[in-house]
Amino acid sequence: MDIEKRIELITREPIEEVITQEDLRKLLQTKDKPWAYDGFEPSGLLHLGSGILRAIKIQDLLDAKLGFILWIADWFAWINNKMGGDLNLIQKAGEYMIEGWKACGVDTKKLKVLWTSDAADDKEYWKGVLEVAKQTTIQRTIRAGTIMGREEKEMLYDAQIFYPCMQAYDPFYFNADILQLGMDQRKVMVLSREIAPKLKRTPPVICAHHLLIGLQGAEAGRMTADVKMSKSVPKGTIYIHDSKKEIEEKINSAFCPEKVVEGNPLLEIWRYIVFRKFDSRTIERPQKFGGNLELQSYGELENIYKEGKLHPMDLKKGTIEALDEILAPARKHFEKGKAKELYEIVKRAEITR
CATH class of the missing domain: 1.10.240.10 (Tyrosyl-Transfer RNA Synthetase)
Incomplete structure (x- = not known):
């Protein structure tokens, strides 16, 4: 497959912004199989955006001969107090998400599924996170904290400072070349690119995807993260089941x-x-x-x-x-077996923003 076709597949909608097209082309010219990733806090039920649309874009990337990593960000959800801050419940939600992506058409045998909790057992991971923290000001980290779905004024406790530093380091930990996350994660993706030279790493390419609007709609010109389809707004969300x-x-x-x-x-x-x-x-x-x-x-x-x-x-x-x-x-x-059991656990759980 020629480079032009691969670029077309990689940048096809729902991709909304690429930083940069030149870097993407160079990456494909110099590396036979680059790796892309997206990360998810396990914090509730999958919907059209996090389930179906995610499966559609993953297939584009696999067709473009890329590797893909699904990062189950259980410790991130724990830091962010999702599901009442219950780490065991969060991890059950992570298992549910894997079943959900399979249900939406993702062949998990063709990609890597990694967990933050596994990385947390590796001292090299924390060494990298601290290296990012050493190179980043507190104010810069707080500005990036909006990736947690919170305003800057809601960054009230120390653990929240770790979150952007962890996410900025993640792609370097598992050697991802392309950051294929949502537009709401733009600030920390840019931070990863900015910090890369200080870590003596190549800046990853950003291929940020569009955030599907919730059923409540959006006013003209107000296409922001707060109107995206979200499990915290059930009436504005179509769940995959x-x-x-x-x-x-x-x-x-x-x-x-x-x-x-x-x-x-x-x-x-x-x-x-x-x-x-x-x-x-x-x-x-x-x-x-x-x-x-x-x-x-x-x-x-x-x-x-x-x-x-x-x-x-x-x-x-x-x-x-x-x-x-x-x-x-x-x-x-989700009508039977393990998938049904996990669905019932997550459905009964408290969904917190």
């Missing part, structure tokens, strides 16, 4: 103004998920309203909706049918 009835209730209540494209969560679902899972899709509607609508691309859907040729209720019905079909394998995966 939601029933068709649950999908219907949530989608029918979703923000979806007529002719409005920007900040419309349903159009986001079609752009980043539906048209990545299907080459074409039909939205059924009564003949008196124009009959069934055959769609070949997201661009076609966006233009039709913007022009008012598709009513929000018809878009909602089409979204419900598409998601029900996409999530059917995940629902089935």
Whole structure:
């Protein structure tokens, strides 16, 4: 596979920002199989963004002949007081997440699944973390602390200072060449690049992905991390094991103004998920309203909706049918065995921000 095709696959949506294109090209020219990674705090149920969209992008990277690391950041969730700060419960949630990614189509045999708790047993890991801390000011670390989903003013206790330093060092610990995390993690990804020369390491390439908007929508120009789909806002989130009835209730209540494209969560679902899972899709509607609508691309859907040729209720019905079909394998995966047991444990747990 030539470099241009590999770059196309790596930077394909939902990738939103690459730092830098030149560094990415050089990496592919000099290393046969670079490694990318994404890290997750085990802190609740997987949704469209953390489950389905994550699986879609991982497949792009595997198709581009990259290695991929899923970093189960259990100690990060513990520091961040997720799930009531119960480390054992957090680790059960990590096991659930692995089952969830399998249910969404990730072949875990083709990538590495690593745990922060394993790295925590290695003194070399902590040596690297402290080296980052020695090279970073407290104020710089506090600014990066927003990656925890908290404002700077919420950085109140000492353990929180470790979090950005740990994450900034992580890619160097397991030799990741590409940081393929969400846009909400941008500050610490930039810190990793800045700190790399001081650690005598090559700055990793950033390929930051878009954050799927929650069903509450986003105001025009306000496409920020606080409106992303999140397990802490259940009514604004489609979980990977939601029933068709649950999908219907949530989608029918979703923000979806007529002719409005920007900040419309349903159009986001079609752009980043539906048209990545299907080459074409039909939205059924009564003949008196124009009959069934055959769609070949997201661009076609966006233009039709913007022009008012598709009513929000018809878009909602089409979204419900598409998601029900996409999530059917995940629902089935969690009906029995270990997957069901882990799902029940996480579902019953306290979800804390």
